[in-house]
Amino acid sequence: QRFSIGLTGGIGSGKTTVANMFGELGASLVDTDAIAHQLTAPGGLAIASIRDHFGADFIDEHGAMDRARMRSHVFGNATARHALEAILHPLIRSETARAAEAATGDYVIFVVPLLVESGTWVGRASRILVVDCEEEVQIARVMQRNGLRRDEVEAIMAAQASRPARLAVADDVIENNGDAAGLLPRVRELHASYLELARAA
Numbered sequence: 001q002r003f004s005i006g007l008t009g010g011i012g013s014g015k016t017t018v019a020n021m022f023g024e025l026g027a028s029l030v031d032t033d034a035i036a037h038q039l040t041a042p043g044g045l046a047i048a049s050i051r052d053h054f055g056a057d058f059i060d061e062h063g064a065m066d067r068a069r070m071r072s073h074v075f076g077n078a079t080a081r082h083a084l085e086a087i088l089h090p091l092i093r094s095e096t097a098r099a100a101e102a103a104t105g106d107y108v109i110f111v112v113p114l115l116v117e118s119g120t121w122v123g124r125a126s127r128i129l130v131v132d133c134e135e136e137v138q139i140a141r142v143m144q145r146n147g148l149r150r151d152e153v154e155a156i157m158a159a160q161a162s163r164p165a166r167l168a169v170a171d172d173v174i175e176n177n178g179d180a181a182g183l184l185p186r187v188r189e190l191h192a193s194y195l196e197l198a199r200a201a
């Protein structure tokens with residue numbers, strides 16, 4: 001298995017911003033959210049199973065999973081939610097592994113927003129990198145980016161792992177409380193150490 005990094009962080013912490021910086025330096029990015037989304041897009045690998053299990057009502061006219069309908073169906077329905085997860089999780093796992101194998105960069109960075117919450121990532125990446133950010137900074141960024149109210153952002157954050165829980169699994173941490181340009185020295189430093197580890201692996 002090749003050397004890889006699992007990159008995570010809370011909503012608005014700066015995962016995408018940081019991942020793109022590593023990408024510019026030569027790492028290959030594997031975006032697990034994008035892969036999960038493709039599985040239920042028109043022609044996606046999960047569509048047939050979703051139709052079989054939940055019925056054609058859950059597939060829209062374009063052949064994609066009807067997200068709104070599925071969301072309300074699994075809300076408060078643990079059996080349905082587990083059934084959906086049983087379809088999606090193995091596919092997410094195999095497709096992310098496939099993307100990693102096909103990657104041509106110096107090493108792979110898996111971007112996994114819910115790495116700590118999902119618990120299935122332990123052991124799949126060589127190291128875990130957490131983008132850490134003060135909660136007030138996170139709230140301000142997400143209010144600005146998504147046009148949400150403070151209490152809406154706080155509700156999303158409350159449903160995610162806590163900052164200490166995330167830091168507890170981190171091998172490496174990038175602090176993102178300042179401006180984006182300030183991230184670069186730390187990204188370069190980590191990239192250099194990842195290159196060395198990737199070569200030794």
Ligand code: ATP
Pocket residue numbers: 009010011012013014015016017018113141142145176177178179180181
């Ligand atoms: P999500 O989990 O919500 O997708 P994320 O962790 O990928 O978020 P980004 O999308 O990278 O976070 O950043 C969130 C927002 O904050 C974006 O609008 C981004 O441009 C901005 N941002 C990120 N880092 C900084 C920074 N250091 N200074 C200013 N703005 C930043």
